[in-house]
Amino acid sequence: MTAALGGAGRPPRVVVVGVGNEMRRDDGAGFAAVERAAPRLPAEAEVSRCAGDVTRLLDAWDGADLAIVVDAARWPGASPGEVTWLSDLGADSAALATWGDALGTHGLGVAEVVRLGRALGRLPGRLDLAAIALADAAQGEGFSDEVERAVDRAAELVAEGVRAFLEAHPV
């Protein structure tokens, strides 16, 4: 099925956001994934980083037809380097029900901000989340071997997710 978005002939607005902290080893995986995905995305796609207070995501995805967030996290049963793709979080309110806060030093985590956005009616048209299971969030730069490979996998998924969305929603 295809459907036009954007209005007045403009292409859908696509936002890709990496979340994390590049000075906490694997917690920087979200940044790296969106940056590796960027060359494979259409020029109009907006690629950005979100560090510190993640309520900034509400502004980052404001008005977007598609937003893809990539974050490193820990969740029950995950193996380091595993990449999980959660689709259309606005439509699926149960998707993050069992998730705690993403690893972070800030007051709210990504899962909480998604719930907050839902409560406020401030989610983008479609919101996908790529979560990378981290192994090491110690101080410092560079990824663990598992997460280094996972970053490439997440970047591929982001590029594929954007491509599929744009194909389904032509101008």
Next chain:
Amino acid sequence: MTHKERDLTVSSLARVEGEGAMHVVIDGTTVTDVHVQIYEPPRFFEAFLRGRKYTEPPDITARICGICPVAYQMSACQAIEDACGVEVDEPIRALRRLLYCGEWIESHALHIYLLHTPDFLGVDSALDLARDHKDVVERALQLKKLGNDILTAVGGRSVHPVNVRVGGFYRAPTRRELQALSERLKWARDASLETVRLVSGFHFPDLEVKHELVALKHPRDYAITEGRLASDRGLDIPVSEFRERFVEEHVARSNALHGQRADGGRYLVGPLARYTLNYEQLPQVARDAATEVGLGKECRNPFRSIVVRAVEMLATCDEAIRLIDEYEEPERPAVPVEPRAGVGHGATEAPRGLLYHRYELDADGVIQDAVIVPPTAQNMGAMEDDLRRVVEANVTLRDSALQHLCEQSIRNFDPCISCATHFLDLRVERR
């Protein structure tokens, strides 16, 4: 009360910045031990600043915290400039103050609404708050966004600003760029006044801080970016004497150093100290608001810190409007800073309290030694003491209510453990 042993655990103490643990031991009705346990590895920023160039601390230390990077940048710049014998031009001072106002607005809006207000309204989180008080959360998010946008306009980006350098800025914003923020700041000033009115209506448990209150004090301005070190017990010294009066003690159970007075007493930095010592320097609109809600000229109840933060947010919005009104693009965005051998000190008021930096440079400007004393580390002792007194006064409460009160007591400090390391986990042990 029996002597039955009870051990209560909160797996995560939410709505503080970071991770760690707090342990409370109650023997019957007697509180026998209260301590904050910081279990995250210590931060080695001071160590890896050694050997770096004198121009680098603003960018390196900004990474200590995603909530208050400007505080680190400003204290670092001030200390390096002090070491190099440089004073910046007045327009640069004003621009730094405007940048800092942006950080205060963002940080205070975050803490007041999303982290602290849920305690007072009896809800678990900002999410619950959004369901029942959507307009309140929207106001918070707009205030935060405005703070972010000030950081972007002056600092180049909202997190870890890139436009700050020793001596000033890489580029001064145009008058037009800043004026675009003025109308929103006028809205924010009104919204802050509404915030003062809202939070002053909360119920505040009785508690009075007994510690020495320490903050910067400036003869003209509500101290944010500069001043002398002052206290409610008559302290009045230059920032360069900080380490003669205040020391940091390593506590074995914690990865954060605990600050105390050199004579062994505890002290408190942050909104209560700032407000109590600088009430007269608040702009009229903020003093009027304080009077309207009965705050008085001093505030020593840590639970009322949320009202003080709201008054400070109002003051900074008003201050930012004034700074933008008076802004003229400086002739140069930065003054030249040539290195020289020496020691420099800097202190500014991070949203959570006094942040001190000291750098020792060699003749080539290479850093030989660095000392960073964040506010949360200075407040650790006071935080433990408050918790002890809160538990003692409420020892008969049910465990869940007592834990909630303990968490609230900790959030009174708006602890940024990502600065002083990290913090989560509360354990109450009853014997």
